Amino acid sequence: MKSESKIVVGSEEWCALPQLNIPAINVRVDSGAKTSALHAVNIMPFKKNGEPWVSFEVHPLQNDGRTTVYCEAPVIDKRRIKSSSGLGELRYVIRTTISIAGSSWDIEVTLTNRVSMGYRMLLGRQAMAGIMLVDPEASCLLGSPTDDVLVGYYMDQKKKPSGLNIGVLASNPELYSNRRIIEAGEERGHNMEFINIKDCYIKLDGKNPEMHYRGGRLLNQFDAIIPRIRPSMTFYGCALTRHFEAIGVYTQNSASAIASSRDKLYSLQLLINNGLPIPTTGFANSPLDTNDLIKMVGGAPLIVKLLEGTQGKGVVLAETKKAAESLINAFKSLHANILVQEFVKEANGKDIRCFVINGKVVASIMRIAAPGEFRANIHMGGSAQLVKITPEERKIAILAAKTMNLKVAGVDIIRGENGPLLLEVNSSPGLEGIEGATSKDIAGMMIESIEKDLHKSNRKKK
Template identity: 70%
Template sequence: MKQSIEPKIVIGSDEWCAFPSLNIPAIKARVDSGAKTSSLHAINIQPFSRNGEAWVSFEVHPIQDNRKVTVHCEAKVIDQRIIKSSSGDREKRLVIRVPLAMGEQLWDVEVTLTNRDSMGYRMLLGREAMHGRTLVDPAGHCLLGERLSDQLATLYRAPEIRTTGLKIGLLASNPNLYSNRRIIEAAESRGHEIQFFNIKNCYMKLDATRPEIHYRGGLVLNELDAVIPRIRPSMTFYACTLLRQFESLGIYCLNSSTAIAQSRDKLRALQLLLDNGLDIPTTGFANSPLDTGDLINMVGGAPLIIKLLEGTQGKGVVLAETRKAAESVINAFKSLNANILVQEFIKESSGKDLRCFVVDGKVVASIQRVAAPGEFRANIHQGGRAELIKITPEERRIAIKAAKAMDLKVAGVDLIRSNKGPLLLEVNSSPGLEGIETATNEDIASKMIIAIEKQLAGKKKAETSS
């Protein structure tokens, strides 16, 4: 007697599928027989217990490049696994088992939860999920049917969102940066009206009776409720001038002009941190020093770090491994008449540092940044990578205190672990979101918008009671 075999379905290199138990009616998957495990895009991953069993809640943006559509999901956790990505990075992920609908068939599959924002597809279908069920035609594309934009709009009817009517301006230089796109998406998803304003295209009228801020074409910006500044270093002076004008008009700025200006002055920032009892690596400052030897001795000798005061994103930072090398670099900077910082080198950090993202007095996410091979300092802009890490209560306290010392509502606080304990490296007033959101699956952009809502709600309450 022959055993009946269920016919296999033929699928292409990508296919639309669904997860009925997660209320996901359509999500496009990349079919990859080279990958063992399937993965699903998820953010705000929160494990919890239900009837003594491990469960997880998470959110899915099922449509690529669209964060306005959000599905809230819950599922039972069946495992935790270390998964190695195609880039070679290892990540610990939660595993769930849920029914997968593809074509006219339905079967249970195991999927890991991870942030796939930087990937081309919100889902990856691995060979374990396909085993005995499918045949893959690599040249095919959506062989089981396409989903058009109007069909997706019907399947994912826009959820009712709380509308508070806030008018928010995003003051930055590049609307296409991940951080800026995410902030716009987060504000819109919470029911606000948000517009991008290029700093270079803003100008102002100083007047005793009717001061104004204009945007290209004569648009007056005086009616904004709040401004989110995302300022590149080269625009600091002009942008802070603009922010002072917004502040004089009573428009709330998520980070104030004063806080941004002092955070961008590296020396002033370090002085403020020390004044607030926060430890930093021993640092020297000079303007083209004549006594190079004493400056080197001041920070404990070589090896040491030499920084241009105006450098950003790792540029203008040099490791001098010997005293001779340090003298050569410092003397080279003399010819530029440059302001420089020299700083002790924390060898035991092994090219790693911590980035703590602080919003409204709380650390909302943290990562460890690891230097690229051959580099001495962690910098994602120069080939480094981000890893999940649990910071200590002391590191959390220091990060919060550092943001408060700089008077920043939003800050990226960089720490380094040393034999003396955690040391502060820098406080960034316009921290990037991509690396930390991707690594932690946290929706940091929405937390920034919530901070504005809380501030303005408190302001309106105070005005009403007065």
């Protein structure tokens, strides 16, 4: 679409980068960004005829780690670019041709891993100046290629899996975390498959135990399983995970570790038995103990938590003693198991999420509650930003994951006036907030952890 010789585009469009052999890529058109950026991995500088060049791989299609285009280009600059998360990064800059709506021109593009972003390419205002007009309310004004067309474009760039067979055991294939894990595994050459928990069933047999999938298919061929079990499916999901373990399949988190982490009371008991600091917490059965329970945690305001709640659900702030009494007694009358926990005012609606993989904190963010909320929850309108954790906080996060026997864990910490306090250890931590805030490939690190663990296991067998 053209207006007064300028191309009118929406907030996203499809374009081509012919010099890089990329016939179609979906771009985010962002006049608020100065520089254009292309998703690139395995970026390697080299010399050609004495001049600086760079080789890199592009996965041009979103959520597709198998389609890979190998590219080479001269380096025209190296620049420190600040990402949307505020993190500075030194990037290679190349010049290449962009084709859109029958027009072509040269643009400068920085190379960076945009794996946590919604688009494989960002088109900034420098590339659009004098050529394009943006209608931010519109989308794909210039049309979109069909799936069949994309398959035809990239038929020869599809990598055949040659690595491990890895299954993601979960409930929602469209969830960001599940999509990212599958994509990260495909990028590393593995055969990735989403396994829906509700479609699995098991055969218990002392001589020949089996895992079946809807339609009678056997699922005994996997090298590894990544359990991503939602709270409502904990019992059945853990039963399946346990059965995979029984038939000799590696599971990134064990069924027993997942079950322990989901039991809030039991997990807190395990954590304090290892000397980890938690907010003062009370647990009682009889309504006759309500007043002493409130007094035990320092009085109102206080937090009331359902034992089976997660992601901020089933967590309520009682601001007065009367409200606390009513709330606690109401839950007890419904025979709900609850914890009563001290409210740490100085946390000020913030907590720290540490992402731990195989005993190492690989990323950490501060989550900030939405206005009017006391829970620092991204799913409830909160935000996230980079944070530098203290050595004590790092030690707590690592010990907490080890205590729960979790190879992958999200450890939540708040900063109290007397030091850090451990809130919770999550066995299926989400990736969207932490990858978005840190620009780190956390999903790739999870896959790498499996590779290392299986390599060690195979060496021991030999």
